[in-house]
Amino acid sequence: MIALKRLNGVVFYVNPHMIEYIETNPDTTLIMLSGKRLVVQEDYQSVFDLIVEYRKQIGAFKNEE
Numbered sequence: 001m002i003a004l005k006r007l008n009g010v011v012f013y014v015n016p017h018m019i020e021y022i023e024t025n026p027d028t029t030l031i032m033l034s035g036k037r038l039v040v041q042e043d044y045q046s047v048f049d050l051i052v053e054y055r056k057q058i059g060a061f062k063n064e065e
Contacts, residue, residue: 002050004030005041014038016051 001013007027014030022044023029030038030047040047 002047002054004038004047004050007039007041009041016054019051022047 002016018033020031020033024044027039
């Protein structure tokens with residue numbers, strides 16, 4: 001899980017494998033596989049970096065190298 005902040009500053013955790021895609025319009029919006037939209041304070045690059053770090057921690061990149 002990765003920790004993100006809602007626009008009101010509340011921290012919540014997301015399973016990055018459930019993210020279908022990310023929009024920046026201008027707020028960063030995660031569109032989940034369920035269709036739910038989550039607007040976060042972090043910019044796209046920060047979310048991307050958190051996802052990469054999470055995948056390294058769980059060993060997901062071993063199959064992708």
